[in-house]
Every structure is written in C-alpha cells, then in structure tokens.
Amino acid sequence: MNITRVGLVSLIVGLILFMNASSSHVSGNLTCSFDILDENDTQSYVILTAPVGPANMAVGLPPTRHPGLPEGFGQYDLVDVPVHLKVTDADNKTLVEQDVVTPYSFDADFKERGIYTVYVTNKGTEKTTMPLTVIFDFNNPQNREADKFMLSIVLTAVGAAIIVVGFVINFVSKSLRCNRFLV
Amino acid sequence: MIFTLLKAELQKVWSRPIFELTLGLVFLISLNSVSTLFEIATQSGLQSKFNTLVTESLVNIMSFQMLPLVLFCGLIVSLSFARDYEQGQMQTLLSLPVSRASLFAVKFVAVVIPLTLVSWGVTVFVVLLNFYSTAANNLVVIQSAAWALPITFLAVMFYAGLAVVISLALKRTIPSVLTTLITGFFVWFITRLRVEVIGDIANYLVFTPYKAPTVALGRVLGMKYPKAGLENALPAWGFLALIVFYALVFLVPAYLYFTRKFEVKE
Numbered sequence: 001m002n003i004t005r006v007g008l009v010s011l012i013v014g015l016i017l018f019m020n021a022s023s024s025h026v027s028g029n030l031t032c033s034f035d036i037l038d039e040n041d042t043q044s045y046v047i048l049t050a051p052v053g054p055a056n057m058a059v060g061l062p063p064t065r066h067p068g069l070p071e072g073f074g075q076y077d078l079v080d081v082p083v084h085l086k087v088t089d090a091d092n093k094t095l096v097e098q099d100v101v102t103p104y105s106f107d108a109d110f111k112e113r114g115i116y117t118v119y120v121t122n123k124g125t126e127k128t129t130m131p132l133t134v135i136f137d138f139n140n141p142q143n144r145e146a147d148k149f150m151l152s153i154v155l156t157a158v159g160a161a162i163i164v165v166g167f168v169i170n171f172v173s174k175s176l177r178c179n180r181f182l183v
Numbered sequence: 184m185i186f187t188l189l190k191a192e193l194q195k196v197w198s199r200p201i202f203e204l205t206l207g208l209v210f211l212i213s214l215n216s217v218s219t220l221f222e223i224a225t226q227s228g229l230q231s232k233f234n235t236l237v238t239e240s241l242v243n244i245m246s247f248q249m250l251p252l253v254l255f256c257g258l259i260v261s262l263s264f265a266r267d268y269e270q271g272q273m274q275t276l277l278s279l280p281v282s283r284a285s286l287f288a289v290k291f292v293a294v295v296i297p298l299t300l301v302s303w304g305v306t307v308f309v310v311l312l313n314f315y316s317t318a319a320n321n322l323v324v325i326q327s328a329a330w331a332l333p334i335t336f337l338a339v340m341f342y343a344g345l346a347v348v349i350s351l352a353l354k355r356t357i358p359s360v361l362t363t364l365i366t367g368f369f370v371w372f373i374t375r376l377r378v379e380v381i382g383d384i385a386n387y388l389v390f391t392p393y394k395a396p397t398v399a400l401g402r403v404l405g406m407k408y409p410k411a412g413l414e415n416a417l418p419a420w421g422f423l424a425l426i427v428f429y430a431l432v433f434l435v436p437a438y439l440y441f442t443r444k445f446e447v448k449e
Contacts, residue, residue: 005199005202005203008199008203009202009203009206012203012206012207012210013206013207013210016207016210016211016214017214020214020215025218025219026219026221030221030223032223032224034225044225044226045223045224045225046223046224046225046226046229047221047222047223048220048221048222048224048229048232048233048316049220049221049222050219050220050221050313052219052221113220113315113316114316114317115229115316117226132223134221134223145219148312151312
C-alpha cells in the first residue's frame with residue numbers, strides 16, 4: 001500500500017467520522033428512578049457518558065403519570081423534600097454539593113468521557129422516590145461528542161496532508177526519472 | 184510460489200477503489216449502528232449495564248454489516264474467479280506448477296481474510312471509540328470484540344462460498360457480479376421480514392445464514408433474548424456449529440468442482 005493510499009484511507013475514515021460526530025445524538029430527556037428513599041437514605045446514580053457537553057439535570061422532578069392509574073400509583077413521588085445533593089465528575093472532583101429542596105434543577109457539563117456520580121440523601125421525614133432527569137437541547141451542536149469530533153478532524157487533516165505528500169513524492173520521483181532518462 | 188500468487192491476487196482484487204469503498208461503506212454503516220454512550224445506572228448495576236451495552240452494540244454492528252459484506256464479497260469473488268476466466272488468465276494460472284487446491288485456496292483466502300479483517304477492524308475501532316473509558320472497561324470491550332473475529336470469518340466464508348459457486352457456474356464477470364449481488368440482497372432481505380409480514384415463520388429466520396452469526400455472537404456474549412424466542416432453542420455452541428456448517432455448505436462443492444471438474448475452454 002503506497003503512502004497516497006494510506007492518506008486516502010485516513011481521509012475517508014476522518015470524513016465519515018466527521019459527518020457522524022459533527023451533530024448531536026443525545027437530544028431530549030432521560031429520567032431514571034431506582035429506589036424509594038427513607039429518611040437519611042442515600043441514592044447514588046452513576047452516569048456513564050461520552051463527552052456530550054452541556055445539559056440540565058434535575059433531582060426529584062416527579063414523573064408525568066397518565067390519568068386513570070390505580071390508586072397508590074405515585075404515592076411516593078413527593079415534592080418539596082429537603083435533600084443533600086452531591087455531584088462528582090469523571091475525575092471524582094465535586095461539582096455540586098449543597099442542601100436543596102426538590103424538585104431542584106442545575107446545569108451540568110459533561111466535558112469528559114467517564115462516570116459522573118450523583119448522590120442524593122433524603123433529609124425529609126417521609127419515604128420518597130428521587131428521580132434523576134437529564135435534559136439535553138434538541139439538536140444543539142454543542143452536544144456533539146467532543147472526542148470523536150476532534151479525532152475526525154485530526155484524521156481528515158492527517159489524511160489530506162499524507163495525500164499531498166504522496167502526490168509530491170510521486171511527482172518528484174517521476175521528474176527525477178524523466179531527467180535521468182533525458183540525460 | 185504460493186505466496187507470490189497470493190500477493191499478486193491480493194493486489195489485483197483489492198486494487199483502488201475496491202478497498203477504499205469497502206472500508207468506507209462498512210465504516211459508515213457500523214458507525215451509524217451504535218448510539219452515543221449515555222446511560223444512567225446504579226453503582227452496583229453499572230458494570231452489567233456496560234457489558235450489555237457493549238454486547239448489544241457488537242451484535243448491532245455485525246447485523247448491519249451483513250449487507251455490505253454480502254455485496255462486496257459477491258463483487259470481489261466474481262472479480263477474482265469470473266474475470267480471470269473471462270480474460271483468459273485462468274488458463275495461465277492453471278498451467279502454473281501449483282495444485283488446483285492451492286490455487287483455489289489462494290483465490291479464496293485473498294478475498295475472505297482481508298474482508299474479515301476490514302469488517303472486524305472497523306467493528307473494534309467503532310466499539311472502542313464509543314465505549315473507551317477505564318482500562319478494565321477497555322479490556323471488556325476488546326474481549327467481547329474478539330469473539331466477533333471468528334464469527335465474522337465464518338459468515339464471510341458463507342458469502343464467499345455462495346459467490347464462488349455462482350462465479351464458477353456463470354463464468355462471466357458482469358452476470359456473476361449481478362447474480363451474486365441480487366442473490367445476496369434477496370437472501371438478506373428475507374431475514375429482515377417480521378412476524379407481522381410473514382407470520383410465525385419469521386421466528387425461524389434466526390437459523391438462516393444471515394441471522395445465525397449475530398445470534399451466535401449474542402449467545403456467546405450472554406445477550407438476553409425473549410424466553411419464548413427461538414434464539415434460545417440452541418445453545419451458543421449450537422449456533423456456532425450451525426455457522427460452521429453454513430461456511431462449508433457452498434465452499435466444499437465449489438472446491439470439489441474447481442479441483443476435479445472445472446475446465447477452461449478456449
């Protein structure tokens with residue numbers, strides 16, 4: 001495989017990756033609720049994520065229930081519950097740590113790939129669910145995967161550079177061969 | 184002599200732009216078949232969720248790669264066998280001091296191995312790119328992706344065997360390319376049909392050569408299928424045995440025909 005072909009392969013891979021990574025694939029919202037928290041119980045949510053940029057997070061946002069559900073549904077979906085909230089990023093650095101009252105929303109920025117952890121401790125006196133909601137803008141270009149986007153640019157640039165170098169080498173070697181023949 | 188032949192064959196069938204087109208299409212399809220990593224889990228359930236995501240992505244990628252692999256396998260095998268016959272190169276090749284078995288092996292390997300490596304390499308690249316995180320998780324990804332290599336190899340062997348039979352039967356480049364592409368597409372299309380369209384018979388499609396490799400990969404990696412689904416009808420090794428059978432079903436007759444009966448007419 002000659003150098004121009006290596007460059008072409010890199011350029012193709014880079015361009016396809018660029019097409020995919022230059023737009024957001026995480027629009028909309030995602031809500032999770034695992035346990036019912038008793039007084040002073042702590043729930044920890046782990047968010048395994050790619051570097052998808054800014055989002056809005058909310059704890060204790062009660063889920064929308066359809067009318068007509070049997071009695072008892074949503075009886076633990078309480079609001080105005082005092083909680084202690086702690087959020088750590090992929091490097092285990094604390095981003096937020098404060099006492100708040102649910103539902104509480106805050107801005108988050110998933111800058112790095114890895115595990116973000118949200119700890120919520122029920123400081124109220126009643127049992128309650130503690131859903132965690134993550135909301136992304138619709139088709140916000142800032143929510144593209146930063147690492148894939150960067151890699152795509154690098155591959156495209158390297159591919160283009162290698163192709164140019166390959167063409168130059170071919171051109172020079174052909175010229176030298178022609179000159180030798182003429183001499 | 185065999186290695187020289189293999190090198191020449193590789194250069195011939197993977198010349199520009201076949202390799203670039205194959206890589207580009209397989210990469211495009213693979214990249215679009217995985218979703219961005221964003222999952223919420225509990226601390227205790229994280230690892231199991233991660234493993235499930237990796238397995239689902241691998242099975243998805245393999246499932247979506249089937250169509251381009253079928254199409255390119257048909258195209259390249261036809262270029263290797265039928266074009267050589269049409270252009271009169273087969274006569275020269277058969278007059279070389281190598282056995283017909285070796286010649287068949289060279290031609291077959293020159294298509295199957297690079298295509299398997301392109302497909303598997305793209306799969307590993309896409310899955311690692313999507314799921315890389317800690318060293319332990321990267322190891323899980325590589326371990327899971329390693330299973331895709333033999334399964335992809337067997338799947339590609341089936342497509343190549345089918346294409347060899349068609350090429351040897353038709354002996355002309357364009358008709359064999361078209362027939363292989365249409366046959367491959369048709370058989371692939373059938374496996375996409377759902378219960379709503381063809382009724383209960385759709386459940387049995389898991390045993391077809393196009394579905395069995397993905398189910399084998401899923402079963403080997405511990406993917407959960409519906410309890411009543413026929414994916415659970417065979418153990419993981421049963422599906423592996425099935426795809427070994429499929430890999431040989433066209434290859435053996437094609438090999439026997441090429442080594443014993445195949446003749447080059449003037």
